[in-house]
Amino acid sequence: MSAVPFSQACENNKAPILEVISQVFSSSKLVLEIGTGTAQHAVYFAQALPHLTWQTSDQACYHVGIKAQLEQARSQGIANTDPIANIQGPLILDVTQPWPLISGQEELDGIFTANTLHIMAKEMVEAFFIGIGERLRAQGNLCIYGPFNYDASYTSESNARFDIWLAQQDPRSAIRDIEWIIELAETQGLRLVGDHSMPANNRLLHFVKS
Template identity: 80%
Template sequence: MSLLPFSQACENNKAPILEVISQVFSSSSLILEIGTGTAQHAVHFAPALPHLTWQTSDQACYLDGIEAQLEFVRSQGAQHTDPIDNIQSPLILDVTQTWPLGELQKEIDGIFTANTLHIMAKEMVEAFFIGVGKHLRTGGSLCIYGPFNYNGNYTSDSNARFDVWLAQQDNRSAIRDIEWIAELAETQGLRLIEDHEMPANNRLLNFKKLN
């Protein structure tokens, strides 16, 4: 069997993220995860939130890894202390294209994404919020995890170094200003409700869809 996709950052941050989203999504029924990546978050969050369905999604190149991760966890069967039966196989989703949600779009009352907006180009971030505005139900919650700048300033030296590294990988990537993110959200009927401080100089932003 090939090695499963793995991110040390996901292992490090999954517990503190779950602590927050378990409250935010306490009354939610269907969560769409944008950028599922290695699926480590999905397989940790879904069994801890059995009242909802967790719909994974990502660009096509990541789907094999996600499917492998889900299949591995499902294969544990009775040996797995928290069997996962509320997690859905990934959709191919590119935020700049039509989101292939079908009937799901009538039911999505939560959207989650982690460590994606600083990877995306600016036009992709804009497309992300347009998609959220279109598909998230009124009253639903959007949770975004990752690093952000405030008033154009880094929150730590490590984030400044990380931003340099991002630019070296792709000059379209960058840590985003929270003010710009909140502005994009407002244009789609979303308001920033909570800004949670998280480990390793990250934040978890909780937006509510007001209309």
């Protein structure tokens, strides 16, 4: 079995995120997670939201870790009962390329992503929203977790330091201005209906497709 990836940040923020998305996705049947990463969120949310199917996705280089996380979770089942039967193994998804069909469906009623927009290049963020506009059905819900700037200003010293670190890793990465994110969303028929405070100076943005 491959090494199981772990993020302390995911452990710290999963419960506050769940508190919001359990309401947002209360009527959803299928939620696509873009940028599943370590899959800690995927496992936790799928277990807590058994009424829906949680579809993982990421670039191919992260699939080994995602599969290891899911294998570990399934190995913890009692009497061979799969504790996360409603979670689907990862699809290859690059936001700049055509998005794969999810269970043969052209449209989705829920999309979630965490800590992705600030590590994407601006062109990828734009492609992300174009893809959302194409694949999220009318009245579908989009939730985005991560740090954002407001009025072109950092919300904390820690976010300012984090932005410097991001630029050192990749000059195309940066904490995004929420006004720009809202503008991109609106061009795809999405309206912001919730902006929730989260741990470590992060936010959870809830958009609905008109």
